[in-house]
Each structure stands twice: as C-alpha cells, then as structure tokens.
Amino acid sequence: xxxxxxxxxxxxxxxxxxxxxxxxxxxxxxxxxxxxxxxxxxxxxxxxxxxxxxxxxxxxxxxxxxxxxxxxxxxxxxxxxxxxxxxxxxxxxxxxxxxxxxxxxxxxxxxxxxxxxxxxxxxxxxxxxxxxxxxxxxxxxxxxxxxxxxxxxxxxxxxxxxxxxxxxxxxxxxxxxxxxxxxxxxxxxxxxxxxxxxxxxxxxxxxxxxxxxxxxxxxxxxxxxxxxxxxxxxxxxxxxxxxxxxxxxxxxxxxxxxxxxxxxxxxxxxxxxxxxxxxxxxxxxxxxxxxxxxxxxxxxxxxxxxxxxxxx
Amino acid sequence: xxxxxxxxxxxxxxxxxxxxxxxxxxxxxxxxxxxxxxxxxxxxxxxxxxxxxxxxxxxxxxxxxxxxxxxxxxxxxxxxxxxxxxxxxxxxxxxxxxxxxxxxxxxxxxxxxxxxxxxxxxxxxxxxxxxxxxxxxxxxxxxxxxxxxxxxxxxxxxxxxxxxxxxxxxxxxxxxxxxxxxxxxxxxxxxxxxxxxxxxxxxxxxxxxxxxxxxxxxxxxxxxxxxxxxxxxxxxxxxxxxxxxxxxxxxxxxxxxxxxxxxxxxxxxxxxxxxxxxxxxxxxxxxxxxxxxxxxxxxxxxxxxxxxxxxx
Numbered sequence: 001x002x003x004x005x006x007x008x009x010x011x012x013x014x015x016x017x018x019x020x021x022x023x024x025x026x027x028x029x030x031x032x033x034x035x036x037x038x039x040x041x042x043x044x045x046x047x048x049x050x051x052x053x054x055x056x057x058x059x060x061x062x063x064x065x066x067x068x069x070x071x072x073x074x075x076x077x078x079x080x081x082x083x084x085x086x087x088x089x090x091x092x093x094x095x096x097x098x099x100x101x102x103x104x105x106x107x108x109x110x111x112x113x114x115x116x117x118x119x120x121x122x123x124x125x126x127x128x129x130x131x132x133x134x135x136x137x138x139x140x141x142x143x144x145x146x147x148x149x150x151x152x153x154x155x156x157x158x159x160x161x162x163x164x165x166x167x168x169x170x171x172x173x174x175x176x177x178x179x180x181x182x183x184x185x186x187x188x189x190x191x192x193x194x195x196x197x198x199x200x201x202x203x204x205x206x207x208x209x210x211x212x213x214x215x216x217x218x219x220x221x222x223x224x225x226x227x228x229x230x231x232x233x234x235x236x237x238x239x240x241x242x243x244x245x246x247x248x249x250x251x252x253x254x255x256x257x258x259x260x261x262x263x264x265x266x267x268x269x270x271x272x273x274x275x276x277x278x279x280x281x282x283x284x285x286x287x288x289x290x291x292x293x294x295x296x297x298x299x300x301x302x303x304x305x306x307x308x309x310x311x312x
Numbered sequence: 313x314x315x316x317x318x319x320x321x322x323x324x325x326x327x328x329x330x331x332x333x334x335x336x337x338x339x340x341x342x343x344x345x346x347x348x349x350x351x352x353x354x355x356x357x358x359x360x361x362x363x364x365x366x367x368x369x370x371x372x373x374x375x376x377x378x379x380x381x382x383x384x385x386x387x388x389x390x391x392x393x394x395x396x397x398x399x400x401x402x403x404x405x406x407x408x409x410x411x412x413x414x415x416x417x418x419x420x421x422x423x424x425x426x427x428x429x430x431x432x433x434x435x436x437x438x439x440x441x442x443x444x445x446x447x448x449x450x451x452x453x454x455x456x457x458x459x460x461x462x463x464x465x466x467x468x469x470x471x472x473x474x475x476x477x478x479x480x481x482x483x484x485x486x487x488x489x490x491x492x493x494x495x496x497x498x499x500x501x502x503x504x505x506x507x508x509x510x511x512x513x514x515x516x517x518x519x520x521x522x523x524x525x526x527x528x529x530x531x532x533x534x535x536x537x538x539x540x541x542x543x544x545x546x547x548x549x550x551x552x553x554x555x556x557x558x559x560x561x562x563x564x565x566x567x568x569x570x571x572x573x574x575x576x577x578x579x580x581x582x583x584x585x586x587x588x589x590x591x592x593x594x595x596x597x598x599x600x601x602x603x604x605x606x607x608x609x610x611x612x613x614x615x616x617x618x619x620x621x622x623x624x
Contacts (some may be wrong), residue, residue: 102336128607131599156610161623176599178539179611186613188622193568204598212568216538219569223535226528227490256524284620287443287488287517291619295440298468299491301498303615307603308596311473312501 008040013267014239021077045094045196086119126153178291185228226257229283320352324549325579333389357406359507398431438465481515497540539568
C-alpha cells in the first residue's frame with residue numbers, strides 16, 4: 001500500500017510583539033482552511049507560532065516573560081485551532097513557548113507538539129540546541145536570548161509512529177546539527193517536522209550576506225534529509241517582526257535532499273507536497289544502510305566530549 | 313600572523329587497469345610541477361591515486377589483488393614523487409591501497425598519507441566507511457567491492473598539527489557521513505584533506521541522474537565544512553576508467569560551506585586557493601561553538617547503536 005501523505009507547510013508571516021494569541025491562531029486557522037481545500041492530511045507550522053520571536057527582546061520582568069509562554073495546551077486561545085483541525089481530520093504540529101510543571105517546579109522550554117487527526121497530542125519535543133546567549137550582549141546588533149528564556153530540552157530526539165510512518169520533530173537551530181537528524185535516523189525517521197525563526201541578518205557579523213544565510217539554512221536541512229534518507233518539512237516564520245526581518249524560505253525536502261516545494265513570499269503561505277514515505281527506502285537500504293556501513297567504534301568523541309579538544 | 317596556505321587540489325584523470333605505477337606517478341609529478349609554479353605549499357591528490365579504481369573488478373586471484381596494493385611507502389615507484397616534493401618543499405597527501413604488516417599478519421586497507429614539506433610521512437589514515445559489498449553482486453550494473461578488498465580502517469579520524477594549522481584526512485565515502493567531520497571537528501580540525509573515486513552512475517539505480525550525484529557530493533562536503541567550521545579539500549579521480557565514468561567535480565570548500573575552487577575538466581587538473589585557516593574561527597566561536605551549544609547527553613544513540621532500531 002503506498003504511503004503517500006499530502007503535507008502542508010504553513011509558513012507564517014510576522015507576528016508583532018503587540019499581537020494577541022488570537023491574531024496568531026486566527027491566521028493558523030486560515031492556513032488550515034487552505035490546507036483542507038488542497039487535501040492535506042498533515043500541516044506543519046513554525047517554531048513559536050503563537051508569538052513574535054521574543055528572544056530578540058531583553059526582558060527582565062518575569063511577568064512580561066511568562067506572558068510569552070503557555071501553561072497548558074490546548075488552552076483557550078488555541079482550542080479553536082485544535083477544534084478546526086479535528087473537524088477536518090487534519091494532523092498538525094506547531095511550536096510554542098512552554099511552561100511545564102515538573103516535580104513541583106516550573107520549567108521554561110521552547111517546545112513543539114504533534115497532534116493526530118483526532119486532535120490528540122501524541123508527541124512533544126523540547127528544543128535541544130538553544131542558540132544565542134543568556135545575558136544581554138551589547139556587542140550584538142540585536143539580541144538572541146534563547147539561553148536566557150529557555151532551558152535545554154529534556155525530551156531528546158524521539159520519533160513517533162503515526163499515519164503509517166515514523167515522524168520526528170526538531171526546532172530551528174537543531175537543524176544545523178547533524179546529530180539531530182542522526183539520532184532520529186537511527187530510529188528510522190521518515191519525516192522530520194521542523195519549525196524555525198531565523199533572523200535574516202547575523203547579529204555578530206553585519207557583512208554576512210543574506211544569500212549566505214539562505215544557503216546555510218538549505219544546506220543543513222538538505223544534508224540532514226539525504227544523510228538519513230528522510231523527508232524534512234522545514235517551516236519558517238517570515239517577514240519583518242518588530243523591525244527585524246526573518247529569513248523565511250520554508251521548504252519541503254525529499255529524502256534525496258532535493259527541495260520539492262518552497263515558499264515564494266514572506267507572509268502566510270501554504271506549500272503542499274505529496275510525500276511518499278517509501279521514497280526513504282532506497283537511501284536507507286543502500287548508501288545509508290547504517291547497520292552495514294556505520295562504525296560507532298570510531299565515533300567516540302561525539303558522545304565522549306562536548307567541546308573541542310585540540311591535539312598537543 | 314596570518315595563516316594563509318596556498319593549496320593545490322590535484323585532480324587526476326583516469327588510470328586504466330593496464331597503467332603502471334609509473335604512469336600514475338609521472339602524472340602526479342606533472343601536477344606537482346604545476347603546483348610549484350603556482351606557489352602552492354600543500355597539494356592534495358585523490359584516493360587510490362596510483363591505480364585504477366580496482367574495486368569495480370571482481371578478482372579472486374590473490375596475486376592479482378595484491379598487485380593493486382603497496383607494501384611500503386615510499387617505494388621504488390613513488391620515490392620520485394617524494395623526492396620532487398621534498399626538493400620543492402611542498403607538503404602533500406594522496407591515497408593508495410596499503411598492505412600493512414601488523415602483529416605478524418597482513419592487512420589490506422584503503423589508506424592515505426600526509427607528507428610534510430621535508431618529505432616525512434607525518435600522518436596516515438585508513439578508510440572507515442567502506443561502501444559497496446563484499447561478494448560479487450550480479451544485480452549491479454557494475455561492482456563496488458570495497459568490502460571485499462579492504463578491511464575497515466583501524467586509525468579512526470585523527471588530526472595533525474602541521475603548517476601552523478590542524479589537518480585531518482578522510483577518504484571518499486567517509487565524506488557522506490557527518491560523523492567523519494564531527495570527530496575531526498571535535499579535535500579542532502581546520503582543513504580536511506579528502507580524496508575520492510566516485511562512479512558517475514549508481515550501480516543500483518540506473519535512472520539516478522548524474523546531476524543528483526553531483527549534488528550529493530557537494531552537499532556532503534559543504535555541510536561537513538560549514539557544520540564544523542573547516543576547510544575541505546575534496547579531490548577526485550575523474551574521467552572514464554576502463555569504460556566506467558567517474559564523477560570528478562573536485563572542489564576546495566571554505567569554512568562557510570561555499571565552494572571557492574572547482575575543476576572544469578575530467579582530466580589531470582590543478583585547482584588552487586589561498587586558504588586562510590583563520591576563516592574557521594568565526595564559525596567555531598559563534599554558531600558552532602561546540603562547548604556552548606552541543607548536548608551529548610541527547611546523542612547517545614550515535615555511539616550506542618550501529619543500525620536502525622525502530623520504535624514499537
């Protein structure tokens with residue numbers, strides 16, 4: 001039986017700091033309506049889909065910070081999205097800032113969830129590779145305070161069986177790290193659902209061309225797809241948020257590493273592709289047949305140390 | 313003090329099965345002469361630079377097989393290359409099939425060596441990721457018997473301090489595996505010297521376009537460079553060997569992942585680039601500052617298992 005899933009990549013245009021959750025959710029529902037009209041069974045939204053990319057702001061007021069987070073999911077603001085998707089029988093994934101109660105303590109994560117066709121949350125991922133910095137940095141042209149607002153995720157890179165396939169999630173900067181895809185690849189992942197918010201300028205290198213940043217974005221997701229024989233659905237928030245432009249460039253990437261669908265705008269835009277999960281098989285069974293070709297006895301440093309240790 | 317090294321990438325055209333070592337070495341010396349005229353301090357030659365890519369042949373005669381290997385290095389055939397390079401004060405790297413005596417046993421490896429400006433062999437690497445298969449496969453349009461003729465290398469991915477920088481080596485199929493670059497990246501590698509011989513057709517998928525194979529080659533070396541902030545000098549054997557076309561497409565890749573020099577032919581051809589090792593620093597100190605951003609506690613599967621284990 002063919003395992004073709006029509007996937008919608010729901011890029012979102014900018015959200016301003018002043019925008020309410022309702023503004024975001026209404027737009028997500030608008031994209032969901034388009035996805036239904038085009039026959040999608042699974043829709044992927046960006047990282048931090050419910051708010052502006054707030055780590056660009058240096059906030060010290062705890063209430064202001066926590067106002068960017070969700071304490072439950074679904075909640076009053078997002079329930080209309082869950083209801084609409086359930087009505088349509090469409091599965092979806094999106095990212096948001098999560099406050100979780102764990103062992104009686106409050107934790108802050110950059111999270112994403114996977115919701116099945118019946119409206120059940122079947123998967124949660126918390127971002128592992130937090131980029132940026134933890135304190136205000138006057139040397140940057142703008143801030144990237146993910147290490148201030150979020151803790152490193154404690155979920156690791158799990159996968160979920162779902163819709164007759166194996167799905168994983170990661171978030172934004174995770175996509176630049178080959179370890180992300182490989183850990184999921186070793187669990188047989190067939191489609192990685194990935195949301196991102198990436199500035200179109202480098203806050204530490206003003207002369208870095210935007211074209212180079214687009215190239216880096218594509219390079220990482222394409223390599224991750226090919227080297228693990230998996231689909232990658234990489235969906236951005238785009239446009240100018242609070243004066244800061246985001247990269248956009250959402251894409252659906254085939255297990256060959258080729259981009260088969262790409263947004264053309266920096267606004268709300270749905271891209272659609274029929275993704276045959278069996279297209280993963282050739283790569284997984286030949287050049288990337290891990291069981292035959294990998295040599296973990298020579299990979300020890302990857303898990304044995306965190307940073308660089310140069311030879312004497 | 314700037315750490316700019318003028319590097320020559322010495323792509324080689326085809327070698328036929330009937331070609332002697334002298335044919336190969338004379339051509340390597342010709343490329344070395346060009347490199348000297350253009351001011352290179354380091355020259356990189358392909359994998360199996362002294363012979364045709366013999367794993368495409370199914371050979372059972374032990375003497376015929378061993379005739380493709382070298383039992384010492386340098387030897388009578390390669391000494392003129394070593395002598396000329398020493399005269400010029402040029403460092404170099406090349407690949408060859410090696411028979412090594414270890415603990416009283418003969419071992420067969422797909423190896424490469426790094427030779428300093430004074431003619432001393434300062435580094436040896438033995439290929440880790442052997443592609444292909446170990447027995448004649450009638451289902452393939454041509455054979456790729458690396459697993460028959462070679463043992464998995466026992467060196468791992470070391471790096472060497474040399475010419476005021478940190479250098480590593482890998483061979484051909486190693487370049488498709490992100491673990492290769494990462495293990496060297498964790499040792500601070502600044503330039504990876506990589507030789508390859510890659511068929512321009514997929515022996516298991518006749519309809520795979522050549523353009524896709526070129527793309528995969530570039531994708532892997534570019535991602536490996538960017539994700540570790542290192543130069544990669546990826547040098548092919550090219551052209552038609554014994555009726556089988558090789559991919560070619562040798563390139564010198566900047567730590568940004570961008571290709572800054574590329575061969576234009578499928579013959580002997582030298583490409584040259586001034587490689588500033590300090591161009592690695594920005595990547596290693598910001599987005600790929602491993603000590604700040606990596607999370608080995610979530611990478612356990614990478615060293616904990618070889619093949620895929622799917623969830624229940």
